[in-house]
Amino acid sequence: MSGAETAKLPAPKRRVLTGLAAALVSALLALVLGFRLEVLIEDAALVLLTPPVSPPDEIVLVAIDEDTLSHLPYRSPIDRAFLARMIRHIDAAAPRAIGVDILLDQPSEPDKDAALLSALGSAKSPIVMGYATGDDGLTAKQAKFLDQALKGLDKGLVTLSRDDFDGTVRTLYPGREVAGSFMPGLAAALAKIGGKTAPAGGRIRFYHDAAGHPLSFKTYPAHSAALLPADWFRDRYVLIGSALPTSDRHPTPFVTTLGAELGTPDGMAIHAHMLTQMLRGERILAPPPWAAAAIVLGMALIAALILSLPLAPLTGAAVLAGLIGAYLAGAYFLFSGRLVMLPAAMPVLAALLTAVLLAMGRWYRDRAERLFIEKAFSQYVSPAVVQRISRREHELSLGGEARIVTYVFTDLEGFTSLSESLAPDRIAALLNDYLDAVCGLYVEAEATIDKIVGDAVIGFFGAPEQQDDQACRAVELALAIDRFSEAHRRDLAAQGTRFGVTRIGVHKGKAIIGNFGGSRFFDYTGIGDTVNVAARLEAANRHLGTRICVSGSVAGDCPELKFRPVGDIVLKGKQVPIPAFEPLQMGALPPELEDGYASAYALMAGGDAGAGARFAELAEAFPDDALTGLHNGRLQGGETGPIITLKGK
Template sequence: MTRWAWAVPLGALIAALTLVVLSPVPLRTARNAVFDQFQRWYPRPYLAPAVRIVDIDEESLRRVGQWPWSRTQVAQLLAGIRAQQPASVSLDIMFAEPERRAVVEGASAAGGTTGAYPTGPAMALSDPDRALAEEIRRGRVVLGFALTGSGSRSEAPGALLTRSGFVAIGGDPVAALPGFTGSITNLPDLQTAASGQGAMTFMPDVDGLVRHVPLLFNLQGQPVPSLTAEALRVGEGASGYVARTSPGEGGLIDVRIGARVLDVDQSGALWVHYARAQPQRYIPAWRVMEGHLDATALRGQLVLIGTSAQGLLDLRFSPLGGIIPGVEVHAQAIEQIVSGQQLARPGWAPAAEWLLALVGGLLVGIVALRARPGRSSATLLVLGVGVGVAAWSGFRYERLLIDPSGPWLAMLAVFTPTTLMRYRWAERRQRWMQSTFSRYVSPNLIDYLLAHPQALELGGRRQRCSFVFTDLAGFTARMESMDPAVAVTVLNTYLDRMIAIAFQHDGTLDRIVGDAVAIMFSAPVPQADHEARALRCALDMQAFARSYVDELKRQGIEFCETRIGVHTGEVTVGNFGGDTMFDYRALGDPVNTAARLEGANKYLGTSLCVSEETLKGCPEAVTREIGQVKLSGRSAALRLYEAIGLKDRGSAEDLDYQWAFDQLRAGSDEALAAFEALALSRPRDGLVCMHRDRLRAGHRHDWIELATK
């Protein structure tokens, strides 16, 4: 790898750290997705805090009447709640215009025109707005208003009468607050009667989910509270707000409401930790109006009046999934405050996330440069999981919002180009090695050496392997009668296809000696099914060799029969040689035995001779038993078989031969007659003829001794 390789991970890390600082929209979207998932894994436990929603639900609309209700009916609802002695009552509803019914009736009573607002005695008789104002004045009621004009165009704000004070500690926080240029307010009489007014406006994220609830807004340079903040302030009996800000224009740190200090983000908003839907959070409005409520159900409670009716279109999306009424967002924000379960994203969180991104990116870069892809991937996974678990633990146990997406981005940004660079470098090196050595050794051996370079050292290990030896019968003599050019072409084609078959079965080319080929299985890579692989390879080689003889015969070329031996046993495999050169091969008696089995075919009348050791791992093999054969130079006999085929390829047992062989093994006098009959019907069956000739010579057993190799 070149000297400048370090520049790749370093450049990627610098770019990632810059993105973490700038926090573009995709990164903020990822952060929101992580925090949403945390909430889904661990919603806020519902501790039945002193917050209740009086709900204008579908049943209330059915019983009382369709919306909008008369101001007299709203006053009746407020009177029923006031009788319960709540801490405060906040309306997530606006009354921006006089009630149309009052205008019409007032004009008629005064003898005026339709549309005139009633005055004097007529107003006293028919002004439900005044009746509502009187009821609001009797209780601790917070009214909601709407903010408009969040763009740059200036609008004249409505006549908003605020009741709360505002104190700033540090810099001026107003510029950091969400800015609006206008408002839609309640009727002046209602504002005058109310204990407080708060903006009902939400600030959904780009995906429409409400994750934050602002406590303060900027209305043409003046701070105004939200409905959530006012409900809490009036309920706590506080006179105003104290906002602590960072020096300069750093934004807000926290907001004090009475004795409560609330952690907020730089724009003065709370992160809402949502709880699951709870039926006890809601009280239907009709129950209050009809007096079907326990006398102390709302005593000391922070009460919000809103609607869950779908037709009134006050519905919001929550991170937990699904849609909830807008009034519940306010309620959930207040619940987490009064129950001490507020989420916090401390001011040190961005710096901690940047530091984690720096350290994680450096570690991943160092490992990715020096280690193999598997180890560097494991490092990335461990560090990524560690950061995620730390962020999750902070959320679960400390209610801290620590964003792991920044460190994840940095680590992945470093890992990806560095690993790709190493991969391309390694790929070029492997292509060079493969192109160099593929002409000399087996592909699986090349793959093994690329994955295990240490295997290139001299040495070996004990390994149970299977071997396939092939040879052409009489090819040396055949070559003398063939044109040399034709002989070389025919032999090269034959060897190429035979070796290709071996490679198809993941065999390793052990050696080529003239027209003989030696194939090894289960080395260098261990293969649990090496016996079955060896036998299948031998059968495919036999099938090709026979078809190749027929193909050449059609061309007028006489070729030779292929003899094959297959055996299995424990050998020493590894690199043997010296400093000048070495060779990867197997050494041991099973190698020699496999070669002897190939040669034994000539005496046994077979073309594919396989040992019992190999067949132990070949349950699908279809064979004919040859007998107990003592090879030249061996003290013990081997039980040998002639391979016919495989059951899964449709090969069938030779039952006639098996019956005749059973008679031979038992020493029965019927054996000779049985093999005479078989030989008569199968004059070209070499194995049958071999047993017949032995029986004619007086042998009455399956013990065969071969005197020559």
């Protein structure tokens, strides 16, 4: 669906589609960008949020360290006779099992090799020998020697699962297929001896003490093992391996939390952590990838739903923060209570990205709407009004709404005949000068210019902004236009150009205001009877002899302005008369005429027979007053009362 097609959708559907799109994009971005952060947070959770434990009594380590090597004739390979003596001593103590985290992948002195193999073959305790293959970095020669040396012995892979990204050991290593059969990892093989089944994978539960440091297992130096009491090994799992400072060291989750100094134990210690976890039957439970992705998408969708609700920005942000907080609290309790590790970073990131995308979309949409409003309304209203409505575009309804408005119609009398007597360029200049001035008055009064039709200017008050004083604004605009047009007409007459009278009609009432230009054009206008009445009041001036004619609904709202009643006019196509008034310019009428007209009209409106004589006197005294002449003629012709029925438009 194109952007244009989306824009044409109803607002609710558009919000739904926008929210779905933002949620999907955010979920994908969170899964990609947040994965590594998720791993680091899981590291921290394992180190900081799990309870401390005491060193398990059932596991002891026999470490070949620098002190041990200083007692041996050479550093590598480990003296096999020394290993043989140590294994015989430990085996005699009846341990639960012995795990040897040393690869016998190269020959040493033949008699010492034979002594070690003899000790291994005659041992009464279960012994699991460390094993590796070419997949673990052994050469073909090393792999062949190792296979021959360990033939007939129980073996366990010493492989550690290292993260391809940063080399950190994070997950259990259950084992793999070797030569057509499954070979367990070293820790898994030892756990099996104890009747425990190793998990198929998952996170290693790296144990720590009360200080938060990696758990220190009971460790004895290998060169003193033969001197230790048998009780120290009896019924225990004994791991034998190197504990050298510069080899077989691996980064663990402690690195990201405590630093490399404490977070890079030797391989034997990592096997001890895995063995402890297997013996305790603990498993770090985590949702499969598809379920984790569903959680991330779900958080993004919920965030989109929250932000699509009609909430204030701060309220929406607070609700979203509450959602994130509730999710993280639930994830914490599941992990601390049941070792269930839900994703934390990716769902939160998805929710925040959704909020950012929707906010950006809302900003872009609001900006586009604001620019559209400013561009569209710049031809209708003053720049000040444009700025005000652009700041409140959410209050603006362009689809059509019923509003109380006051329409102002103007028309230039006799311009058609004038245009036939002048050159086109002269006509264009005259009309443009006139329209510039009249439209300028509309703009100054903060009216909305509806349209210009030939020499007629149509505008209204009360939309798009609410204007409580709209009727008075309209009357004052009409008076301003009348003052300009009369002065302009006199100036042109002095230049020899006969310019017509500007007639103005004003009416206030309900109209449907909105964009009625179809999908291609913007035409902010009004429709309804109010518009028609204003137009017919403008036309009524021709029959009444007035220049401005306003309805009673307008005059009644402007008690501070001066009017004189015209009559109750029955417009063409109407059955019910409406009261009409002529607004008066300051000092336009002599007091005698103003007061005399008011008293004569009151007599006529009251059905007094003396009204005819009073209007006759006024007509004789003020022969140029059109309204006085109108009523005098009506009454002398036999009409009574103020009702005037117009035959024309």
